[in-house]
Amino acid sequence: MSAIFEVQQLRRNFGGLVVTNDVSISMAKGDRIALIGPNGAGKTTFVNLVTGNLKPSSGSVKLAGEDVTALNSMQRVRRGLVRSFQVTRLFYDMTPEEHVSLAILQREGKSGRMFGSHAGMREVMEETYDILGTLGLTALAQSRVSEIAYGQQRLLEIALALALKPKVLLLDEPAAGVPQSDTGRIEQALEKLPADLAVLMIEHDMDLVFRFAKRVVVLAAGTVIFDGSPSDVTNDARVREAYLGSYANAGSAA
Numbered sequence: 001m002s003a004i005f006e007v008q009q010l011r012r013n014f015g016g017l018v019v020t021n022d023v024s025i026s027m028a029k030g031d032r033i034a035l036i037g038p039n040g041a042g043k044t045t046f047v048n049l050v051t052g053n054l055k056p057s058s059g060s061v062k063l064a065g066e067d068v069t070a071l072n073s074m075q076r077v078r079r080g081l082v083r084s085f086q087v088t089r090l091f092y093d094m095t096p097e098e099h100v101s102l103a104i105l106q107r108e109g110k111s112g113r114m115f116g117s118h119a120g121m122r123e124v125m126e127e128t129y130d131i132l133g134t135l136g137l138t139a140l141a142q143s144r145v146s147e148i149a150y151g152q153q154r155l156l157e158i159a160l161a162l163a164l165k166p167k168v169l170l171l172d173e174p175a176a177g178v179p180q181s182d183t184g185r186i187e188q189a190l191e192k193l194p195a196d197l198a199v200l201m202i203e204h205d206m207d208l209v210f211r212f213a214k215r216v217v218v219l220a221a222g223t224v225i226f227d228g229s230p231s232d233v234t235n236d237a238r239v240r241e242a243y244l245g246s247y248a249n250a251g252s253a254a
């Protein structure tokens with residue numbers, strides 16, 4: 001199958017430090033990939049390079065065959081390369097329904113005006129409730145964000161990303177800060193993401209990684225040291241070494 005998303009030889013130096021070392025990753029429609037690695041491996045830097053928040057020293061990013069390396073992050077979003085929003089960008093006095101419908105209107109370049117037409121409004125509301133349903137948020141559609149649990153706020157971030165109609169969705173630690181008792185809800189929501197959407201997830205919660213991912217890519221010191229099946233990753237000698245090294249150095253690991 002042809003790649004919907006192709007990163008080739010992406011490299012980023014900070015002074016003499018190579019933080020992203022010629023990373024290549026290719027994704028087809030419907031892929032479910034987890035990007036893991038010890039603390040400081042370069043995962044966040046990689047996502048920032050891919051989204052256009054950071055300029056690479058060399059290498060390229062292609063989306064649906066188009067080279068987007070020279071485009072800024074908004075231009076990439078418009079073409080379908082979307083990263084989940086951060087909870088800090090939610091408005092606590094607004095409802096999930098308002099957040100998602102406004103994101104759809106923004107995508108359509110119609111911020112607010114479409115509410116003038118009944119047909120237009122109905123379409124926006126149908127799409128809003130489809131997306132909220134996918135993420136299990138329908139019952140909370142009209143609650144204030146300040147009243148809903150943190151795990152559900154994180155699901156709303158993903159809802160906002162879906163409202164932008166992504167081809168490729170980058171999820172930055174969707175379970176971070178979520179109590180263990182609520183991670184099942186995140187897992188169920190991720191299972192219901194559109195089947196043809198390509199999803200790359202950075203996550204430290206290994207249970208979630210193993211349940212979600214069909215493929216795991218491991219970064220260590222900016223380099224891809226493993227790209228393969230979840231069943232093989234735990235037995236890979238380089239991966240074990242990278243994690244053991246990070247335990248020894250930092251006392252913790254992803």
Ligand SMILES: Nc1ncnc2c1ncn2[C@@H]1O[C@H](COP(=O)(O)OP(=O)(O)OP(=O)(O)O)[C@@H](O)[C@H]1O
Pocket residue numbers: 014017019037038039040041042043044045046254
């Ligand atoms: N702007 C910068 N200038 C210099 N060094 C940087 C900069 N940004 C990141 N680094 C370094 O790049 C390395 C990778 O950092 P990055 O945050 O991408 O790792 P990470 O895998 O996301 O880590 P974590 O899992 O802890 O979030 C680290 O050594 C970090 O100190």
